[in-house]
Amino acid sequence: MQFAGSAAYRRAMRTRATDMFGIDLPIFAFSHCRDVVAAVSRAGGMGVLGALYFTPEELETELAWIDDHVDGKPYGVDVVMPASYEGADFAPEELVGRLQAMIPEGHRTFVENLLAAHGVPPLSQDADAGRVLLGWTDATARPQVEVALRHPIALLANALGPPPADVVDLAHAHGVKVAALASTPRHALKQVEVGVDLVVAQGTEAGGHTGEISTMVLIPQVVDAVDVPVLAAGGIGNGRQMAAGMALGAEGVWTGSLWLTVEEADTPEMAKRRILEATSRDTVRSRSWTGKPARLLKNEWTDAWEAQESPGTLPMPMQFMLVSDALRRIGRSDAAELATFPAGQIIGITNQVRSTKDVIYSLIEEYAQALDRLAHLTDD
């Protein structure tokens, strides 16, 4: 197939979301991999780098690289500033210590026993204290925002509820638009109240933190509730799904799991293989990653936290602090059966490795085909 020269791809698609950023395609792509972010933006969409796993210094390096490789096209950064979490009122310098002290010994034993049962060895060095909290809190995400705003980003997105109002104002002062992920119409209204420019309405089928309402049911309700443009997230993996999202009233789509298996992605080999093989039933909404419900690859890790002998999960951010070291150890071991990570239900339709550009082109090509088909169904 010749995507690059197709009429579909040459056709302009204009919505308030494309106009907001001057982009050709209303396709937003979340990825932790700078290569994917730059490739999506170069192809006419909007790449958005997930900052969570990076220290401020690392984030600086990643964004500098993107600046050099994005050909001047707009891109964004996604941070996690949860509206509520344990320790939100602790002083930043005390945060890790006080939270660590709140993790019950029984929970630590449960994790150690689980790893031992699967033969996962300890790491040869101590856990990297700088990675215990990541960007899961206001205190740890703000330095990421400061780094991001020193770069020519076009969009700052918050992955867990409305961003703090002062962060929205700060972004706007830098000429940066702000988006936030919403799982209910009420979330979306709160986000618009603090000034977000774009709502990402995300259905339960999405990877990572999700609500309960499906994309099909959620999007029209959010579109009707707010005046700003809405992007459809959750379940968008091909052009028919993109057309469905737009039919529901969205002005663009927000994609994530789709990019885990592209050529450019630095997803660990073991994870890539499991995603390519997985069906749409191989995910589960679980608190076992962060303490808030997130859709993950279902496996012996997620099962263990549901089992009779599970001590139950801890609130955010303690659950992640409890398990971050374990997840790193699992990642470096052969215990593939325990290697869990955020993944949406569309992993059931990603079954080959393609380039980012090819994925974008085929999204648009199939989108155009879906529209042509619909037009013919109602022909006189």
Added chain:
Amino acid sequence: MQFAGSAAYRRAMRTRATDMFGIDLPIFAFSHCRDVVAAVSRAGGMGVLGALYFTPEELETELAWIDDHVDGKPYGVDVVMPASYEGADFAPEELVGRLQAMIPEGHRTFVENLLAAHGVPPLSQDADAGRVLLGWTDATARPQVEVALRHPIALLANALGPPPADVVDLAHAHGVKVAALASTPRHALKQVEVGVDLVVAQGTEAGGHTGEISTMVLIPQVVDAVDVPVLAAGGIGNGRQMAAGMALGAEGVWTGSLWLTVEEADTPEMAKRRILEATSRDTVRSRSWTGKPARLLKNEWTDAWEAQESPGTLPMPMQFMLVSDALRRIGRSDAAELATFPAGQIIGITNQVRSTKDVIYSLIEEYAQALDRLAHLTDD
């Protein structure tokens, strides 16, 4: 709004599903209420009567009424012949007795205590033994099929997996098409193997028995897996959702919860009021109704079965046998907080009582508007 004379409504919509039945609109409507079934078929769609709650004699009465009120338009009947359930190898005359004996006393006590705690009185007469099993089994559904095939039905649908091959053959011998509900692509393939003419691919957001995969993710996979026409079910409550379902590749939509609150529906007043007030977060996928996961209105009934002190649910059909009497008692009491029933997530968008005809017209009107909007997004 003038729907009746709208250009949208006059435009023909043709798919293999409309051609199969010679209907004007690819809208299939499941309802336990004969008035709704007849009204949908008269409006150009396909009404499908849920037979589950009727004895064979009652079903005969309902279908005779529909025959008199459907103006010769095609309609269908939906039965429940689960592919697997406890007691499938028991002789029909022993079925109820042997299953009753398998219900643990602790479960009966749990139900009685729950009702007592909410002040639900016993019924003045003994439970109607004929209603303990309903049409939940092969043995109890077959007499319903026999009744249905004595009427000029156009469609026989099975709500839980592939219907038995001999039932498919019997329907075909009567010139009746057969549909089955599928929650995974694998289900759909099995159904086509036994000869179904139409697959209803149903996402997790649907009311009643559902799988885990969302409509957005499921439909394209089922469409790609089978050669027969696919209807999109789950989350279809307005014209944008209908357009989305068709964009995903479906050749029609299958709706259910949408009809619980129409003027013609005989839904109990208490249930109607709760549905009109509910948000899309007020449903839950629970085994507490039948033993298989079904999406229900979330309330103190569904919560009780998830609570620490719950004895856990029993396998189909014993769970329904355990609770059917309780549900009838609740229905006749003031304990609205316990009154649960199948409901999909779209109950969050049904907030007014309208006539069946108006709902059909506005589906089509909004469908046409959604398509017009999509066409303009890609204008040069």
